[in-house]
Amino acid sequence: xxxxxxxxxxxxxxxxxxxxxxxxxxxxxxxxxxxxxxxxxxxxxxxxxxxxxxxxxxxxxxxxxxxxxxxxxxxxxxxxxxxxxxxxxxxxxxxxxxxxxxxxxxxxxxxxxxxxxxxxxxxxxxxxxxxxxxxxxxxxxxxxxxxxxxxxxxxxxxxxxxxxxxxxxxxxxxxxxxxxxxxxxxxxxxxxxxxxxxxxxxxxxxxxxxxxxxxxxxxxxxxxxxxxxxxxxxxxxxxxxxxxxxxxxxxxxxxxxxxxxxxxxxxxxxxxxxxxxxxxxxxxxxxxxxxxxxxxxxxxxxxxxxxxxxxxxxxxxxxxxxxxxxxxxxxxxxxxxxxxxxxxxxxxxxxxxxxxxxxxxxxxxxxxxxxxxxxxxxxxxxxxxxxxxxxxxxxxxxxxxxxxxxxxxxxxxxxxxxxxxxxxxxxxxxxxxxxxxxxxxxxxxxxxxxxxxxxxxxxxxxxxxxxxxxxxxxxxxxxxxxxxxxxxxxxxxxxxxxxxxxxxxxxxxxxxxxxxxxxxxxxxxxxxxxxxxxxxxxxxxxxxxxxxxxxxxxxxxxxxxxxxxxxxxxxxxxxxxxxxxxxxxxxxxxxxxxxxxxxxxxxxxxxxxxxxxxxxxxxxxxxxxxxxxxxxxxxxxxxx
Amino acid sequence: xxxxxxxxxxxxxxxxxxxxxxxxxxxxxxxxxxxxxxxxxxxxxxxxxxxxxxxxxxxxxxxxxxxxxxxxxxxxxxxxxxxxxxxxxxxxxxxxxxxxxxxxxxx
Numbered sequence: 001x002x003x004x005x006x007x008x009x010x011x012x013x014x015x016x017x018x019x020x021x022x023x024x025x026x027x028x029x030x031x032x033x034x035x036x037x038x039x040x041x042x043x044x045x046x047x048x049x050x051x052x053x054x055x056x057x058x059x060x061x062x063x064x065x066x067x068x069x070x071x072x073x074x075x076x077x078x079x080x081x082x083x084x085x086x087x088x089x090x091x092x093x094x095x096x097x098x099x100x101x102x103x104x105x106x107x108x109x110x111x112x113x114x115x116x117x118x119x120x121x122x123x124x125x126x127x128x129x130x131x132x133x134x135x136x137x138x139x140x141x142x143x144x145x146x147x148x149x150x151x152x153x154x155x156x157x158x159x160x161x162x163x164x165x166x167x168x169x170x171x172x173x174x175x176x177x178x179x180x181x182x183x184x185x186x187x188x189x190x191x192x193x194x195x196x197x198x199x200x201x202x203x204x205x206x207x208x209x210x211x212x213x214x215x216x217x218x219x220x221x222x223x224x225x226x227x228x229x230x231x232x233x234x235x236x237x238x239x240x241x242x243x244x245x246x247x248x249x250x251x252x253x254x255x256x257x258x259x260x261x262x263x264x265x266x267x268x269x270x271x272x273x274x275x276x277x278x279x280x281x282x283x284x285x286x287x288x289x290x291x292x293x294x295x296x297x298x299x300x301x302x303x304x305x306x307x308x309x310x311x312x313x314x315x316x317x318x319x320x321x322x323x324x325x326x327x328x329x330x331x332x333x334x335x336x337x338x339x340x341x342x343x344x345x346x347x348x349x350x351x352x353x354x355x356x357x358x359x360x361x362x363x364x365x366x367x368x369x370x371x372x373x374x375x376x377x378x379x380x381x382x383x384x385x386x387x388x389x390x391x392x393x394x395x396x397x398x399x400x401x402x403x404x405x406x407x408x409x410x411x412x413x414x415x416x417x418x419x420x421x422x423x424x425x426x427x428x429x430x431x432x433x434x435x436x437x438x439x440x441x442x443x444x445x446x447x448x449x450x451x452x453x454x455x456x457x458x459x460x461x462x463x464x465x466x467x468x469x470x471x472x473x474x475x476x477x478x479x480x481x482x483x484x485x486x487x488x489x490x491x492x493x494x495x496x497x498x499x500x501x502x503x504x505x506x507x508x509x510x511x512x513x514x515x516x517x518x519x520x521x522x523x524x525x526x527x528x529x530x531x532x533x534x535x536x537x538x539x540x541x542x543x544x545x546x547x548x549x550x551x552x553x554x555x556x557x558x559x560x561x562x563x564x565x566x567x568x569x570x571x572x573x574x575x576x577x578x579x580x581x582x583x584x585x586x587x588x589x590x591x592x593x594x595x596x597x598x599x600x601x602x603x604x605x606x607x608x609x610x611x612x613x614x615x616x617x618x619x620x621x622x623x624x625x626x627x628x629x630x631x632x633x634x635x636x637x638x639x640x
Numbered sequence: 641x642x643x644x645x646x647x648x649x650x651x652x653x654x655x656x657x658x659x660x661x662x663x664x665x666x667x668x669x670x671x672x673x674x675x676x677x678x679x680x681x682x683x684x685x686x687x688x689x690x691x692x693x694x695x696x697x698x699x700x701x702x703x704x705x706x707x708x709x710x711x712x713x714x715x716x717x718x719x720x721x722x723x724x725x726x727x728x729x730x731x732x733x734x735x736x737x738x739x740x741x742x743x744x745x746x747x
Contacts, residue, residue, distance in 0.1 A: 004680060004728040004730075005682070005727055005728070006653070006656050006682045006684060006728070007681070007684070008684060009667070009684055009685065009686065
């Protein structure tokens, strides 16, 4: 205990500041905020002692925005103005959203975002999510008694760049400084302290209110790598409630339930489900709006029979995730249960049976993600010295990132599975004499051809001084921050001309798309290689043709008789083959291969036909440079 | 509800007030900051303010504002020497944990 001295009024020294940082689990159905107190992560409750905040936003008639429990209560009465699952829409393009995903009036805001038409106008999912985040931020500031330094916000592991960026935007709108976005399964693993274990492969089984996610994580030397994710976006605890409601209504067919009773029915079903996690049977009672009520006894056995099909639906995603990760169930070192629905004993039995070992369950499954985020937030805010728990989590980039080079080839700059954050740079040059601008096209994917990859952004570097082809040095830098967001910059080294772009991809990639892109890269490897070879041959041929053209114009005087004819013939040969390349774009790999070989031979022939001519040009340039100077001027320095 | 001081602490407080030349007593306050949530502050007090509670212990006037009082109720302030350091030490029965550096505490 430090010893205190008496200070003048108002001058008492503040102790070393605890930088207030929180972890936020922004969930589809519920959101939570957690922080570290005295080294222990705790979830912060609202004034009524409730920790879960329903991720529901209601736009009331007076322009008021209601968030949380009160908004959820209004969902039945005014469903169009009450948005309950903005997370399903955030960062998604209109084309991504399957009809029936959400019960709202959706409209497109541009090609890459959707909005929900409410009485308060069209609201983007970013705005809606920021309302939820703002409430959590206020709760945290009230509980902690000061402004927040920052927050770690969790996102599903399969969220793409656009969804992550949108989540970050939502946090910024809510006035939060985002220290980092963290993958939900990674956060859960951190809450369980798996990051302090040395190495291992872990499965995170996350059955939330409305979504089911399974992630396979590998931890090696402080790096969490998401090996595979899978899931069912339309399966969660709410589906169990719905089945209980149906069962309940079947018990007394003569007792009629109306639309307006559904909230009461759902609440009764949820209470019964929660009670059955601890008790063998429960009396389920529900009151109708006219005061009449129905009471039925529900045993755990009946409940489990009714909902067996739902639990079994989680098995297929588990299998797919393992297959994608290339692992067997027995190779998993541990499993973690996340999401309130994993409290159900039958869920635990299924997970235990599938992996052959009991899952970790000591942390409240509703809170695990938020608690893990809080631990990470505390570290990032700088409250812990690097020595005591200096492990900072790292994620990896799921798909290679690169740019388009001449001929539509993709040049990878950051390859897949590179740990984040990272920065890589590569130098490129101009293709034509006197080229003053360079168009930079950022692509994502594993394929060799740009047309097969996903386009992320395009920008242009202008103001390159006119130089001969190949003389300019353009350095392109790719940087991915710890949230997985990319920024690309390009600068011409001799002049310092610089331009840069923050990549906000025009179109998101779902985890299925990532898998699909990877698969097509493997399937298309041979075709890609032959196409690449042909393209490269084409590029070389074109650039040689241009060079010879220029040389003939500039130095026709240096040609010896008959030589010009040979050169022109060789040029014609190359040009003919180039024309064939243009026409035979869709040819099979074998045709492309032979065409590429022909083109290489023709280019070679042109090269040798111009060899003497090129030599004479070189000599003449040298003579120009040397003439009129005395031999002494070329003497090595430092010698008399 | 009360806070108190040990005779040794009282001697030091009187000495400090004498050196300063003026002052009504000692203010004991709790601030919400520090790495464990709360931190103590000791200040000279010129005069009690309306929401202060005043305690007399060992002939010294101690002022605690109403907000801080529940967190320091029952605390005894001591004067200790630890190695080369001398200073006031809080013996607070409400504190459940204090951070490693001891500047702050939790309830």
